[in-house]
Amino acid sequence: MNIDMNKVTEILERNPKEPGAIIAVLQDFQREFRYLPVPAMVKASELLHVPLSKVYSIATFYNAFSLTPRGEKVIRICKGTACHIKGADKILEQIEAGLKLKPGETSADMKYTVEVVNCVGACAMAPVLIVNDKYHGKVRCDQAMGKVKRG
C-alpha cells in the first residue's frame, strides 16, 4: 500500500522532535492513515531517536493503534459493562454474520472494518454501535445491519 510521505513529514514537523512525543506522533499517523504504515514508523523512529523495536512495542501495546489498514467504514461495537448487559454480544453477532468479519478484521474490498471497544461514555443509551463517528444508541439486534449499511 502506497502512502503519502509528505503527510508523514508534515505530522513529524508539527510534533516536538523528542522521544517523548512518539505516542502523539503515532496517534496522528493513525488518524491520518487509519493505521500505522511501516515507512511512517521507520521515519518516526529515525527522527525522534526511538529504536524501531520500541516503536513497534508501543504500536502493539496500545489498543488505539492498528498495524493493518482499516476499511472506509469502521464499525465499532461497544462492549463496555452497560452495553454488555444490554446485549452487545448479539449486536456483534449480527454484524459478524452480516459482514462475515470478526472483530479486528477488514473486508477484502476495504469497505468495512469491525472493531470492539470498551465503553465510549454513552452508557445511558446502551447498547451502542458506532459507524465511523456516528453513534447509534439502544440498537436492537435486528436494526444493527441496517445501521451499518446506511450510516
Next chain:
Amino acid sequence: MHIDTPKKLEQWRRDCRKRQDSLKKKILVCLGPGCLANGSDKILDEFKKVLKDKKAKDVSLEAVKKTGCHGFCAQGPMVVIEPGGIFYAKVKKSNVAEIIEKTLEKGEIIDKLLYSDPDNGHKYTDYKEIPFYRHQVRISLRNCGQIDPDNIEDYIARGGYAGLAKVLTDLRPKEVIETIKKSGLRGRGGGGFPTGRKWESCAQIEAPIRYVICNGDEGDPGAFMDRCIMEGDPHSVLEGMIICAYAVGSREGYIYVREEYPLAVINLQKAIETAREYGFLGEKILGSDLSFDIRISRGGGAFVCGESSALMKSVAGEVGEPRAKYIRSVQKGLHDQPTVLNNVETFATVPVIIDKGADWFVSIGTPKSTGTKAFSLAGKIRNTGLIEIPMGMTLREIIYNIGGGIPDGREFKAVQTGGPSGGCLPADKLDLPVDFDTLTKAGSMMGSGGMIIMDDRTCPVEVARYFLEFLVHESCGKCVPCREGLLQLYKYCTKITRGEATEADLALMERLSKTIVTASLCGLGQSGPNPFLSTVQYFRDEYLAHIRDRKCPGGVCRELIQYVINDKCTGCMACLSVCPVGAISGEKKKLHVIDQDKCDACGSCHDVCTFAAIDIK
C-alpha cells in the same frame, strides 16, 4: 483581555453577570454524549436558524446555548429554558418552532414535552422538582448542563476562578494544603486516598521540578462522569489543577485524556488556550508569582494506563507498564520528579472547597467520606444518567429514588460499582450507605463512579466472566500472577458458564484469587479477582446451579438454556429474519419452530418478539 489582578477578575465577573442577566431568557440545549447521539446538535441548529429568521420578543440569538451533559440521559434530547428550569424531554427538531412561539414568546408551558413520572403520571415543569434531580447535591457537576463549555464568561459568571483568586490573595501554599486536608477530600478516582496528604507529601520533597497530572483516563468500562466534566466544564478541572500547582509548587501540568474521548480533548484544549489568553495559565497568573501551564496528553486506549505509574510512563511516551510501589509517585513520578496525580472529579471539586471553605464541605457527606460523589447510572435502570449524591446516601435511595427503580417490571438482582476492580452487591445490601469504607468492607468498592444495575435476567457468573475477559485483555503482561492468574481464572469461569466445571474447580479459583491478590504488581491484578470474589460471596447458589444442575438461573449462559417458541406465536417472521444462524423455520401466519441443534441461544429472537412467544428454558 488579560486579567492581571484579582480585583480585575471581580470587575469582569460583575460584567459577565450583567451580560448574562441582560439575556431575559436562556435556552440550554444539552450536547452531552447521550443527547448528542439522539441528534441534539440538530435541535441546537434549528433553534439558531428559527431565531435568526424571526425576531422573537425577549429572545436573542445568544440566548441559545449548547451545554455539556445535564444528567438525565434517559430523557434526552433535552432542552431547559431558564429562568424557571423548564425541562423539556425527548425533544424533536419539529418541536423547536413551537417552543419558541409558546414558551419563549408567550411564557406558556408545552404539556406534552414535560417529563411525566411513569408511576403516577405527575408532570413536572421545573427540573429541580423531578425526583431524579431533587435528591442530588451537585458540586463537581455544578456547571455541567448549565454553561457553554466554550464560553469562559459562563464559567466566570457562576463563580469561576474565584477559588484561584482567593488562594493567590489570601492563602499561603501551606494553608491551601491545610484547607484541603481539613475538608477531608479523598481521591475520586477510586482509591479514596486523602488529597491533602498527597499534596503535602509532594510539597515536602526537595526537587527542582514538580508535576501536577490530572487523570482523565476513565478506564472503567461503564463510567462517564469524568468525560462529562471534561467536556461540559473544562475550566473547573484547570482551576483545580492551578490551585494544586500553587500549593505544591509546580510549573508544569498534564491532563491525560482517554483516546475514546475526542470531544473532551477539543474542549479542554480550547479551555487551556482561553485560560492562557486571560492570564489564568502561563507566566504570573493573575499578576502573582505563580507560573503554571498545562498540556494535554492523549491516552492510547489501555486500561492499565489509568494506574498512576503506568500513566506517567505513557505521558513520557513509553509503553504503559506499572512499576512496583515501594517508591511512590509523589516522590518519583513523571520523569522521576515528585508528582501529584489526581482524578478529574477530585480537581473539579477543589475550587469549590477553597471558595466555600473546608467546614462547608465537611458538613456534607459522612465524617470519613466527606462531600459528594458523582456516579453514572446505567444498566437495567429506568433513569440512566449522570448523578451526584452526598456520601452516605444508601444504594436503595440512589437506585429507587433517583434511578426510578428497575424497568419492565423486573426485579433487582445486583449493583456493580468499581468496574473491573469492584464487585457486585445483592439486594440485602441495598441499605448500605455509599462511602469509601462501607463499600470496600462489603467486598465491592466505590471506584471511580460507574454504577451498573442488574436485574433478574442477569447472570452473576457471566458478569464475572465478562470482567475477567476484560482484565485478561488489559493486563499489561509484566507480572506473572496477573497475566497468567487472571487468564486461568477466566478459563475456569468460562467453564462454569458452560456447565462444565466441578465444585473442586470453584475451590481452586478461590485459592488462585488469593495468590493473584497478594502477588500482583499493581492495582489491576491486586483487585482483578474482585468481580469473581464478590459474586461468589453473594451469589454462590447461582454458581452452584451452573455446576451441579447445569442451569443458569438468570437465563443468560447459552450452553445452559434453550429458547422455545410457544403458541402465542403469530407467525410474523420477525425472529426468523433476525436469527444469525438460520435456526428458525416457519411460514407467514404459521407457528415457527427453533431447531435446537442449529440454535446457539443468542437470544436475538427473544429480543425482537413482540408477542412474548419465545420462552427461555
